[in-house]
Amino acid sequence: MASEKHFGFLALIKDENRNSYLGALLVVDLMGRPIEFRVTFPIKPTAIQRPLYGDALEPYIGVDLCGKQLINSVDHDLELIFVNQEYLLDIRKDYDIPAIFIKHAGDVIEVSTIDDKKPFGQKKQLSSESGRFQPVVIYSSPIAPDDLEDATEVVNQFFEDTDLIEPFDRIYNALDILVSQDERFQ
Amino acid sequence: MSQNNDSALFRIARRISPIKKPNNFVLPNLDTSFDEPGLNIINIPPPPKPDLTDNLCLMIPIEEGINTLIKTEGICSVSDSIDILFDFSNSLSLFEVLKFNGKTGKDYRKENDVEENYGLQIPLKDFEETCIHGFRKPLCARCSQSTYSDPQKKLAINIFDLLLPLLQPPLGENYDSSISLPKPLYSFQRDGVRFLVENSNALLADDMGTGKSIQAIVALRVLFRMGKVKSSLIVCPKSVLFDWEKKFWDWAPELQVQMVRGHKDNRLVIWKTPTHIHLVTYDTLRNDIGEIPINKFNVVVLDEIQRIKNPGTTTYKSIQRLSSPLRWGLSGTPLENRIEELIAIFSYLRPKLLRYEDAKNPYFVKKKITPYFLRRRLKDVQEELNLVDKVENEIWLELTDTQRATYQKARNEGVVKLNNYGDSITIQHVLALITHLKQICNRDSVTEDSCKLEFLIDTLENDIDEEEKVLVFSQYPEKTLRPIQKELAKFGTQLFTGKLTDKKRRDVLSSFENDDNRVLLMSLKAGGIGLTITRANHVFHFDHWWNPAIAAQAEGRAHRIGQEKTVFVTTLFTRDTIEEDIHRILTRKRAIFEEIVDDLSDSRLSTLLTEEELFGLFGLGTRVKTKKQLKKLHLEDLSPYEFEDMVSDLCRKIGYYVKQTTRSKDGGIDLYAKRETGTGIENVIIECKHYPNGVVGVDKVRELYGVLASKPDISRAVLISSGQFSSSASSFARGKNLNLINGDELRGILLRYKCQ
Numbered sequence: 001m002a003s004e005k006h007f008g009f010l011a012l013i014k015d016e017n018r019n020s021y022l023g024a025l026l027v028v029d030l031m032g033r034p035i036e037f038r039v040t041f042p043i044k045p046t047a048i049q050r051p052l053y054g055d056a057l058e059p060y061i062g063v064d065l066c067g068k069q070l071i072n073s074v075d076h077d078l079e080l081i082f083v084n085q086e087y088l089l090d091i092r093k094d095y096d097i098p099a100i101f102i103k104h105a106g107d108v109i110e111v112s113t114i115d116d117k118k119p120f121g122q123k124k125q126l127s128s129e130s131g132r133f134q135p136v137v138i139y140s141s142p143i144a145p146d147d148l149e150d151a152t153e154v155v156n157q158f159f160e161d162t163d164l165i166e167p168f169d170r171i172y173n174a175l176d177i178l179v180s181q182d183e184r185f186q
Numbered sequence: 187m188s189q190n191n192d193s194a195l196f197r198i199a200r201r202i203s204p205i206k207k208p209n210n211f212v213l214p215n216l217d218t219s220f221d222e223p224g225l226n227i228i229n230i231p232p233p234p235k236p237d238l239t240d241n242l243c244l245m246i247p248i249e250e251g252i253n254t255l256i257k258t259e260g261i262c263s264v265s266d267s268i269d270i271l272f273d274f275s276n277s278l279s280l281f282e283v284l285k286f287n288g289k290t291g292k293d294y295r296k297e298n299d300v301e302e303n304y305g306l307q308i309p310l311k312d313f314e315e316t317c318i319h320g321f322r323k324p325l326c327a328r329c330s331q332s333t334y335s336d337p338q339k340k341l342a343i344n345i346f347d348l349l350l351p352l353l354q355p356p357l358g359e360n361y362d363s364s365i366s367l368p369k370p371l372y373s374f375q376r377d378g379v380r381f382l383v384e385n386s387n388a389l390l391a392d393d394m395g396t397g398k399s400i401q402a403i404v405a406l407r408v409l410f411r412m413g414k415v416k417s418s419l420i421v422c423p424k425s426v427l428f429d430w431e432k433k434f435w436d437w438a439p440e441l442q443v444q445m446v447r448g449h450k451d452n453r454l455v456i457w458k459t460p461t462h463i464h465l466v467t468y469d470t471l472r473n474d475i476g477e478i479p480i481n482k483f484n485v486v487v488l489d490e491i492q493r494i495k496n497p498g499t500t501t502y503k504s505i506q507r508l509s510s511p512l513r514w515g516l517s518g519t520p521l522e523n524r525i526e527e528l529i530a531i532f533s534y535l536r537p538k539l540l541r542y543e544d545a546k547n548p549y550f551v552k553k554k555i556t557p558y559f560l561r562r563r564l565k566d567v568q569e570e571l572n573l574v575d576k577v578e579n580e581i582w583l584e585l586t587d588t589q590r591a592t593y594q595k596a597r598n599e600g601v602v603k604l605n606n607y608g609d610s611i612t613i614q615h616v617l618a619l620i621t622h623l624k625q626i627c628n629r630d631s632v633t634e635d636s637c638k639l640e641f642l643i644d645t646l647e648n649d650i651d652e653e654e655k656v657l658v659f660s661q662y663p664e665k666t667l668r669p670i671q672k673e674l675a676k677f678g679t680q681l682f683t684g685k686l687t688d689k690k691r692r693d694v695l696s697s698f699e700n701d702d703n704r705v706l707l708m709s710l711k712a713g714g715i716g717l718t719i720t721r722a723n724h725v726f727h728f729d730h731w732w733n734p735a736i737a738a739q740a741e742g743r744a745h746r747i748g749q750e751k752t753v754f755v756t757t758l759f760t761r762d763t764i765e766e767d768i769h770r771i772l773t774r775k776r777a778i779f780e781e782i783v784d785d786l787s788d789s790r791l792s793t794l795l796t797e798e799e800l801f802g803l804f805g806l807g808t809r810v811k812t813k814k815q816l817k818k819l820h821l822e823d824l825s826p827y828e829f830e831d832m833v834s835d836l837c838r839k840i841g842y843y844v845k846q847t848t849r850s851k852d853g854g855i856d857l858y859a860k861r862e863t864g865t866g867i868e869n870v871i872i873e874c875k876h877y878p879n880g881v882v883g884v885d886k887v888r889e890l891y892g893v894l895a896s897k898p899d900i901s902r903a904v905l906i907s908s909g910q911f912s913s914s915a916s917s918f919a920r921g922k923n924l925n926l927i928n929g930d931e932l933r934g935i936l937l938r939y940k941c942q
Contacts, residue, residue, distance in 0.1 A: 028355070032355035033354070034350075034353040038225055041223045041224045041225075066223065069222065070225070073225050162355065166355075167355075169413060170355075173352045173416070174353055181460035
């Protein structure tokens, strides 16, 4: 049954005020309805850890610390994982689940993180057939370029009724509440 | 290296200490790894299955039910505790047991359950200790409150419950298409929801009974679902606090609601408790405003926003301190008296939109507020609502003889007393006398006579079906309602006043709705707004408030969505009393009210129920009222023509354009006067009768009335005398567009307008 397909939206969010990171995974069904939502407690790299990890800091936190643990914890099998940072595509190394980095078409992509050193596998622009949502560009991991084709069909199906970027907004809103109202997330 | 160089090096070496071998700075324990973060999980349950009726055959002992529950993760442990609240001898059905599950989520029954079960965690050893008050510690009310009351624990909410609405997918383009509602919204309600969602500053001023609170709740739900709102504050009158909570449960069950009430310590915790909706009364907010995070709320909704119509009140000032990007007001009567009230309301809803000076120009006010103002009249949507008719009826009763005697005595003594106040007289003195007289009209407390009660009992016995229920409103819960409750006891009569506790209020309403009680006596202030009592279809106003809008609000309790029967509204008046005098003013006021609220075209609202009207009820002027001063006006010294000229001057000072007729053959008219009002041109004919020591008989009044009848363009006629009018003259003029002004009243008016 189509409604049994579940999609993960994996996000790493940096709290600039507190220099901390929160990982979150929202699992939705084909209608975009939330099925599971898991959040990590904040990770606060120390002043020493920060320079030592350098550019590898966020990928390490996003993939190794948060991403893996979040994906391991969900109760539902995931058909596809959308990520909000390109480095989170590295999660693909550990799971046989297609992973897709997604952005609105036309959004500026950070050149420093999407460069020749770490090229994307493939990219593709998709438009919502209903015309209700802004077109998106999806990227696959360089180690699994076929993910793009595998995912296109299901992404197109999903894109008919759901803004593919929007679930990330829900995650941001939810984390905003957590951080502002629960001391454990500050 | 040369010899010279070597010696140079030697010299230098003697002056500079050898460089020390540096110590290695070792960080053997530098930890570059991260702790694994803990995980928080929200398992989003699928939509719940529909509730089933209780299977009465399935009975399990309470112990077993509790044991099942305590094994469930998240349920408090009861080991080492004693359950002092459950009676283990009884068995409850599984359904009942499950009601105790308060793990997460929202249930408007929760509060009672929590209150009833609160205190489960009392260690057994505490029962062995004696407190300083000499009781076993858990059994002492004062100690147990301080020891076992843990408001944090009581109010604990799973933070993830707050996130659930934010995680829902966004709505479709039609606001009611993707949200599951208990029943479809009417089209005008959908428009109202859209209006609120699209306006950060909005006054929804639909007539009472059209579902303003539901529109606001659905609009909030939409905004929460869109992620635009994360925290909201609803401020409402106390009487509707629980009604709001129930409506939230019905119309937005995914939103967490916290009612801010109880002891102040508890309230402060509640204010800090994360929740979608904080629900508070105006009074509580006023008390807590100094302690609460005033910038916390994304939306502030003021129900019955006319509560902030007076900028001088602490309620107004408290509300003004609340900062919020979205501000909505709800009111069926946003404009009760003066246009300044509307300006005060908008000073919060949309600051700087209007200034108080703008009250002079109602067209300007109306134009400015139009984008933020939505009002639909009940009559306009009645067809869509399938709303039943409302039949209004006025019943004019004669006081009983003893009531009349008591009334007359009180009035005479009251007027003498007012006159004796001299310059120190105030409006309050007049209002006190009015209140006293109105109470006598309701019921003579000495003889216990009441023509109104007699009528009510007779109607209940003979004219109203036994199946039908009745609301009786009065302003005087203690002086009127409580005494007549005994007399009406046989009909199953309950009393709803502002003094009742929240629980008692719910009990009274529930009992009235569900039991055989037929009559609900309601204080106009406590029960006049917000409540839905569609079980009743007869409304009696035992007395009338100054403001017709408040009476209409009260009628709205029964005449609203959900009412299936025709609603009969009966207002009881007594003839030849202060009630009749007030009624005359109110009739005029109601007409203007209806016009102004729906078409802000009148700038003369401030003239309604002025001092002039109040003092005029007793033939008194407003500013100069002593007998001595009144006697300075020697009307008897004037000739008839001078008297006519004086009246002409007076009319001009009042604001009329005046045209005097010829001295003879005037056709029964001495003066034509006209002035512009918000409702058009008022044309008046005035006839002067200078009978300083005489009495104008009914024949003169009849003559003037005949003249009036022949001139359809004339609004009303005024007969002014320097003397008095006969009782038959007064009687003839009553109820007609014919005003009689006697010498005393004229003196008061002359002094007020400083005519010498």
